[in-house]
Amino acid sequence: MNAHAPTQPTLCLLRLPHGAGIALPAYETGGAAGMDLRAAVAEDQPLTLPPGQRALVPTGFVFEIPAGYEGQVRPRSGLAFKNGITCLNTPGTIDSDYRGEVKVLLVNLGEEPFVIERGMRIAQMVIAPVTQVAVREVETAGETTRGAGGFGSTGVL
Ligand SMILES: O=c1ccn([C@H]2C[C@H](O)[C@@H](COP(=O)(O)OP(=O)(O)OP(=O)(O)O)O2)c(=O)[nH]1
Ligand SMILES: [Mg+2]
DSSP states (O other): OOTTGGGOOOOEEEEOGGGTTOOOOEESSTTOSSEEEEOOOOTTOOEEEOTTOEEEEEEEEEEEOOTTEEEEEEOOHHHHHHHOEEETTSSEEEOTTOOSEEEEEEEEOSSSOEEEOTTOEEEEEEEEEOOOOOOOOOSSOOOOSSTTOOSSTTOOO
16 A cells, blocks of 8 residues: 555556556655656667667557656656656656657766666656646736746845
């Protein structure tokens, strides 16, 4: 039983042919926020990401995100710190109506080429609730104390 069990929705996963043998995305610890995603690159064709380059890395699964939720694809801090590997579009947005393969857009911001092997845990996915709002155009925006101040207007200390 994990920390979030009482209200747990179900994530349905469709395994694609090239995802055969890849471990299901999983929470590595009981209280983990994200499920680790693995690279479904070919066993005999690891993907080398040279410095400054990006690549779409397959996960091998279609994710059926429950209605009312989104999937956020986020970097793993270890890969970012040790190797400069991050998600270019972080957090990647997986819509609940998307039925294609989830892919991870990695970029190498490090100085060395990075080799992505089959089954490597390359990113993590957080499932988060989303609200779709009604959109309405207005003539004036409601007054606030902040007003138009932003981008550092409140200072640093
Ligand atoms: O890191 C990502 C980001 C997106 N997607 C998939 C799922 C998502 O539902 C879809 C569309 O993503 P997004 O809306 O970010 O991209 P877009 O450029 O706006 O494409 P679209 O016009 O298809 O919405 O692409 C991924 O597999 N990985
Ligand atoms: Mg879009």
